[in-house]
Amino acid sequence: MRYHQLPRRSSMKHFITRSTLALLLGLGALPLSAKTSGPEHWEYLQPDREQVIASLNVVELLKRHHYNKPPLDDERSKKIYENYLKLLDPSRSYFTASDIREFDRWSTRFDDFLKSGELQPGYIMYKRQLARLSDRLKFALKQVEQMDKIDFTVDESLEVKRDTAPWPRDVAALDELWRKRVKDEVLRLKIAGKEPEAIRELLTKRYRNQLARLEQTRSEDVFQSYVNAFAQTYDPHTNYLSPENAENFDINMSLSLEGIGAVLQNDNEYVKIVRLVPAGPAEKSKQIAPADKIIGVGQGKDEMVDVVGWRLDEVVKLIRGPKGSQVRLEIIPASNAPNDLTSRQVVITREAVKLEEQAAKKSVITLEHEGRPYKLGVIEIPTFYLDFKAYRAGDPNYKSTTRDVKRLLKELEQEKVDGLVIDLRNNGGGSLQEATELTGLFIDEGPTVLVRNSDGRIDVLADESPGVYYKGPMTVLVNRLSASASEIFAGAMQDYHRALIVGSPTFGKGTVQTIQELNHGELKLTLAKFYRVSGQSTQHQGVLPDIDYPSLLDAKEIGESALPEAMPWDSIKPAIKGAGDPFKPFLSELRVRHEQRTLNDPDFVYSRERLALSRELMNETRLSLNEAKRRAQHADFDARQLALENARREARGEEPLNKLEEEDETAMLAEDDKTRPEDDAYLTESGRILLDYLNFSERVARH
Known part of the structure; x- marks a missing residue:
C-alpha cells in the first residue's frame, strides 16, 4: 500500500500554451445560473487563475502520462459527475431530487468544462451542498433541543445503506430522514451508556462545530474536491494534492x-x-x-x-x-x-518509527510431526526497508532487509533448522530495490519483477548475482495487509516454485505512482504497473495463496478490490519459461491435511465464524429505531461474540470470560507476557504444511 515513486520530471511541469491562456480570459456562460441557494457569503468561494491553470495541467498530464490514457469524453464526464455527487453527498441525505434534476443537465459536459478550464459547475454544486448541509445541521440542532419528546417505543426503522437510495423528493422528505437520523444518533449513544444531558451536550457540540467548520470553507477545499472527483475516475491512487496537502505528503514520505x-x-x-x-x-x-x-x-x-x-x-x-x-x-x-x-x-x-525496530527478526519453533521433532526457522519481515542515507553515503554497514535476512539465514543454518517460514503478514511494502534483492537470496540469477509503463515499454528488474544463498524448503505466510513490495516477493517465490504461499489473498496494490509538481499543488498519478515474472499482474486480486487461511479482515472492506475505480488484473508475456512445479503433485493432499488439522483448531474456527458473523451484520440495510428491539439486537450480537471468544478460550484450556470487555485486558496482558511463536496458530500451521510437503517429497524420492 505504500507508493512506489519514480523521479519527478520537471520537463512535464507546464503545458499551458498562450492560446490556452487566452481562452481562460473569456470563459463562456454556463447553462445554469451560478447563483446558489443558501447564505450569500458563500459566494466568496470562486476559482482563481492559478487553480484554472492547475486544472488544465491536470487534464494534460492525465491525457499524456496516465497508465491507461482513457479518453476524456461524455462517458468519462458521467463518471466524473457520479463521483462528485458521491463525494458531496455519499448517503444521499443533503440534495433533493430537484437539485439532482438541475445538475443532471451537466452530466455529459464535465469533459468540455475541464478541457476549457471552466470550474464554475464544480463550485456551484459544492456551494449548493454547503447550503443544504447547513440547513440539515440547523434542523438536527432543533431535534436535539426537543430530544425529550423522542418516542423510542414507536416501531419504525432507518435505512442505513443509502448510496443507491432514491434522492429525497423535497425538503419535507429530508426533514423526515434527518428526524430519524438524529433519533438513531441519540439511541446509539443511549445504548452506549451515556446520560440524556451528556447526549444532548455531545450532539449539540458536534452539530455546532460542523456548522462552524462550514463557515471556514476555502476555495482550495472546493477545488481539491472537484479535481479529485475527476482524477479518481482514472484509478484510486491518482489524485490532486493542494499546496498544503502536498507539503504534508512530502513530510509523510520522509518520515x-x-x-x-x-x-x-x-x-x-x-x-x-x-x-x-x-x-x-x-x-x-x-x-x-x-x-x-x-x-x-x-x-x-x-x-x-x-x-x-x-x-x-x-x-x-x-x-x-x-x-x-x-x-x-x-x-x-x-x-x-x-x-x-x-x-x-x-x-x-508519539514517537518516530525507528529503523531498527522495523528490522527483520528470527525465531525457531519446534514441531512434532509424524512421530519426530522438527526445528523450523521463522523470519518475520515487517517492512522492506533500506537506510538510503547510509547507503548513499557509502557506509559499509548500512541497514537493509536483504542484509539482515542474509545474516539471520546464516544463524538459522548454524542452528540446523529443517525448513524456513517467512512471515510477511501486515507488511505494507517499502523499497522495491529490497524486494528484488531479497528475491535474489532464494533464486539463481533471473528476472524478479516487470514494470510496464504507460507507453507499453516493459522494464525488467532482475537478480544478477549467480547462485542461491538459501536452498532449503520454505513457506511464505501472507495476509490481506501484505501489499506492494511484499506481493512482488511472494509472487516471485510462487512463480519460481521456491516456496509454498499460505495465508489469505494479499492486498492487490500493483501500480506505480509518481508525484508531479504543478503551478499550484501536485498531482500524484499512476503511470506504470507491476507484473510478476509469470506475466500476471499483482494488481486487484493480489497474490493468491496455494493454501487459503480464513481472515478476520473482509476483502470487501479492505484491499485494492474494495477501492472504487481500481484498475483490473491482467497479464502480459511471461519473463521466464515454465519450469516443473515440485508442489503441484502434492497440493490437493496438502489442502486436505490442512483442512483436517484446522477443522477444529480454535483460532481457525474463531476466524471463520467471526467473519461470517460480521458479514451477516453488514448485510443488514435497515436499523430499528425501537429501543427494546435495538437493545435486544445488541445483546444478541454481544452474546454471539462472547460465545465465539469463549469457545476459542475453552478449546485452548483458558478461563472463559464473563463479558467482552475482559477480552481487551486479557489480550494486553498476553502481549506483556510475550507470547511464544508456537502459540501463533497461523504460524505453526504454516510450518506443519511445510513438514507435510517434506514428508511427501521424501517418500517419492525413496521410491
Missing part, C-alpha cells in the same frame, strides 16, 4: 514528522484506520486495529475534541505532535457490531 504510525482515510463522516505502520506507536500499543474509527482526539489531559464530520487532513493535524507527547484517541472498534457506537479511549505516546 520527518512525529506521529502514531497509522495510515488513515475518510469513511463517510468518520476517519478510519487502514493500516498500522510496523513498529510504530499505534502498532506497539496493541490498542487499535485496522478498520477502527476515530471519533475523538485529545492532547495529553486536554478535553477530547469530537472529530465526527471533520476532513481527514484536519484530523491528521490533531493526531500529529512532538516526540514524547501523548495523544488520546476515542475509537469505535471494528469488532463492534456495524451500527454499535460504543467507544473506548486509548492513550498513545
